[in-house]
Amino acid sequence: MPIASLPDLQTLLSGGKRRLALTLAAIESRRGSAEMVALLDAAAKAGKAHVLGLTGPPGVGKSTLTNALVRRARAEGQTIAVLAVDPSSRRTGGALLGDRARIQTDPEDKGVFVRSMAARDRLGGLSDDAIAAIVLLRAIYDRVIVETVGVGQSEADIDLVADTVVLCIQPASGDSLQFMKAGVMELPDIIVVTKADMTDAARRAAADVGGALSLAGHEGDWRVPVIRVSAASGDGLADFAAAMETHRLHLAGGERGARRRAEQEERWVREAIRIRFGTEGLRRAGPIRVAPPGPFASEAAVAARLTSS
Numbered sequence: 585m586p587i588a589s590l591p592d593l594q595t596l597l598s599g600g601k602r603r604l605a606l607t608l609a610a611i612e613s614r615r616g617s618a619e620m621v622a623l624l625d626a627a628a629k630a631g632k633a634h635v636l637g638l639t640g641p642p643g644v645g646k647s648t649l650t651n652a653l654v655r656r657a658r659a660e661g662q663t664i665a666v667l668a669v670d671p672s673s674r675r676t677g678g679a680l681l682g683d684r685a686r687i688q689t690d691p692e693d694k695g696v697f698v699r700s701m702a703a704r705d706r707l708g709g710l711s712d713d714a715i716a717a718i719v720l721l722r723a724i725y726d727r728v729i730v731e732t733v734g735v736g737q738s739e740a741d742i743d744l745v746a747d748t749v750v751l752c753i754q755p756a757s758g759d760s761l762q763f764m765k766a767g768v769m770e771l772p773d774i775i776v777v778t779k780a781d782m783t784d785a786a787r788r789a790a791a792d793v794g795g796a797l798s799l800a801g802h803e804g805d806w807r808v809p810v811i812r813v814s815a816a817s818g819d820g821l822a823d824f825a826a827a828m829e830t831h832r833l834h835l836a837g838g839e840r841g842a843r844r845r846a847e848q849e850e851r852w853v854r855e856a857i858r859i860r861f862g863t864e865g866l867r868r869a870g871p872i873r874v875a876p877p878g879p880f881a882s883e884a885a886v887a888a889r890l891t892s893s
């Protein structure tokens with residue numbers, strides 16, 4: 585049943601997973617409406633959650649790790665939302681991720697919300713609907729995990745919304761070499777070698793990745809940690825949590841986090857305009873700036889200008 589009228593942010597914050605689910609479903613149908621723009625801009629401003637982007641090839645262990653992180657967050661009394669971006673496109677209707685029941689949560693638990701959404705028509709790509717959904721979720725929950733399937737360059741999209749990008753690599757898979765070739769070594773803030781219970785292979789993979797990182801060099805003042813985690817046994821989870829917290833504090837220092845989010849907002853507008861009006865439209869739009877009340881109103885203003893010209 586479609587939602588009759590959109591709730592405001594305050595109402596959404598007061599709870600109700602059903603109301604939230606209906607609102608998320610309305611993101612597509614009400615895109616660009618004044619109400620939706622106002623809701624999303626209010627949410628963008630109120631974004632309190634640290635957004636963790638988990639990316640890596642299918643089968644690397646992302647869902648298993650997400651399950652472990654959800655349990656950990658709930659044990660710490662934190663609320664958490666998970667958005668799994670399903671790379672099977674809407675058009676082909678495939679299902680690479682398969683059954684989303686792989687993320688197991690207690691339906692009675694009001695502090696967990698899990699949802700999957702279709703990617704746009706390229707593997708690992710984030711649709712602007714997914715971005716809008718994340719904007720809502722991060723205003724409501726303490727933590728947000730976005731899971732995307734990354735193979736080669738396509739995982740770069742996770743950088744549009746994540747505060748901390750975690751690249752998952754499987755032992756004995758040759759992933760490290762592939763990532764180095766694809767030139768995505770600059771992307772992650774943290775690298776996790778999964779299935780660390782496969783001890784020798786995991787150690788070798790961690791060493792390979794460490795070597796690749798030092799060859800690639802790193803930008804800025806953050807040294808990318810490489811952490812071996814077994815979601816199955818729980819080994820390494822505490823180290824991973826500590827690395828995430830260190831990165832969160834790193835962002836909080838010197839306004840890096842605020843700068844990262846401001847840059848992301850500008851990229852959302854550019855991406856949305858490019859998808860709707862093409863590269864030529866983007867060129868005609870000229871320089872894109874995000875002005876109050878926020879990125880969604882800025883996008884609507886640019887779109888209105890392009891449509892009328």
Ligand code: GDP
Pocket residue numbers: 640641642643644645646647648649686778779780781782813814815816817
């Ligand atoms: P995803 O496709 O990246 O979400 O991967 P899944 O989380 O579904 O995991 C793929 C397979 O790897 C499953 O069969 C899991 O049981 C297995 N797996 C995940 N984590 C671990 C781990 O820490 N150790 C081992 N040995 N297997 C794991």
